[in-house]
Amino acid sequence: MSARKRSRAVSAPPPPPGADACALDADRPSSPAKPAKIDYDSPWKDALELYFKPAMALLAPDLHAVIDGSVPPEFLDKEMQSIEVPEGPPGDGRLYTDKLVKVRHIDGTDAWILVHVEVQGGAAGPQMIGWTAHRMYRYRTRIEDRHEILHAQAGQALPALYSLCILVASRSGPAHLEYRQDFLGQGVSFSFPVVHLSQWLERWDELEALARTNPFAVVIMAQLQALRYHGAERVAPTISLARLLYKYHYSREQIRLLLRLIEWMLRLPKDQAPVYMAALKHIKQEKKMGHILIAERIGMEKGQAKMLLQQLQHRFGPVDAETTARVQSAELDELETWLLNILDATTLEDVFQG
Template sequence: MATPDDDYDSPWKSAVLRYFPEFMAFYFPQAHAAIDWSRPYAFLDQELAQLVRDGELGRRRLDKLVRLATVAGAEQWVLLHLEVQGRRESAFAERIFCYNYRVYDRYRRPVASLVLLADQAARWRPGSFSYRLFGCRVGIDFPVVKLMDYADRIEQLLCDANPFALLTAAHLLTRQTKGQAHRRRAAKWRLTKLLYQRQWDRQRIIDLYSVIDWLMRLPPDMEARLWRGIVQMERREAMPYITYAERIGRKIGLQEGLQEGRQEGRQEGLQEGLQLGQRQMVELLARQLNKRFGTLPPQLGERLVVADSEQLGRWAMALLDAASLDEVFGDK
């Protein structure tokens, strides 16, 4: 049985924003040790967007730019350019060189470029770019970490307290179970149980599960089976962390659908949602139901997951005038 298409870049970027110090400690410990974490750091998203436009770099996009301080204290602040790359790209090293220079040219501060590679090409390890002309050498060398290098250490990763060890294991198990839905469901269930056993705070569990859920996609019937297990586990452990709306509300396309709904009005927003793929339809409809009627009961969440697009469309139209969940789902 085939599994849905996999997505690797977006979940990592979300996790990096939320748990940046842990990210650096796990993948780039030398850089982590040189950063003064007692001082605030800032992601320069707006400045980054302007920098890319000014550089006329087209569709190429720098992942993250962070302003931070070092323990050496020689500079008031420096810049860290971080790239998370999920697929092989022939001109990747040259792109890193261009971004690094553009950042330096804009801020006139030291810039370090760090790269995390999430692809499957074992021999592809771009770590430098340079050229020589008339005795002049220009170039860059940058640290690279490759996720597939952890493939023989999955059990060790599962015992590591750093959240990115668990996410690295999730990434590797997603790769290893591509096209094998039953194996993936078993691996995802194991990771979910481990997540609950870590005794982390509720928000961290929700955030990290959302990444695991995003990475390890399953066919609808297996998603429903897994969700039943999570509900039972939460009841048994008295840990009601991941509600159905929170779970699916963090998937691909939700923010786009919600933004369209807010701008165009409830009915037009629903119609736009219906034009998205079936997966996005489920996400949008679940959030709308949750907003109107409160947290969805697990059994209704399961019905959304396994429904076809025609049924989802009927429920979406019923939501426009319904006064209760019973009226939406036709139970009365």
């Protein structure tokens, strides 16, 4: 007889539409063309390595509380590469990031953290969640099997292992997933915490406030905007996130690193790259000067007005003369508000609210 397997289910929204895009860099107009398939996996790997402790502060506060912050985390990438676990069911289409991290517990012992990130999660029904729970279980047991004997021979205890699953596209669900295998009253049960990352969409103001001191909050904002919008719609949120970094007075190096991750996640269409780069240039000038000269402000207003009119025409069809005049005579702050409004607007009137 075959063993019976079951796991708890989590709901998730549909996957975001794809778009041909190019990556941008804050220090040059554009970077070499990327493959058509958008790769969210690599920016997550970089983001976790750059901001592991801030990430755990947001996503696993109980774990963060017992990590010795004075000891840098060690990323065991070679260890993970040597462990063979199936990537997913045939035709799955998801992207995964699996990181094994060695940290120091506050009691002086070592601990390992297995972080599984399901980046491009579509509708996560019971079957997919069951597979995810099984995958996490297989990783854990294989890590333990590989090192139990080695540590015993060295007279060392096997490090504690903490498993964490991050479902990027999931808005809600249980706080833990469970893998269970049982037959006639005997078997195994393995549960682990899961983060439903898209729940932050309902707590956006809180997330934006956290971004003032926690750079990983910026990473989460970029990933959520990448799920919500596609194509030219991504220009306004990308500019908004860039402005936020300067508003919160991040260092030049932090801004460079975070912009790279933002641009990597929010892949913009090639024809929108000049719009973004022009906006980024103005943001830098504004930060450097502390105020904007009249001529520069007029130039920024013209650029924003032109972009808004293009977006309005794309979304609602030909723009009448009255609306065109209103946009062209608007102040910079109004234009920026309307550019953000258009992302969720269902009618032309919705754009000009607020």
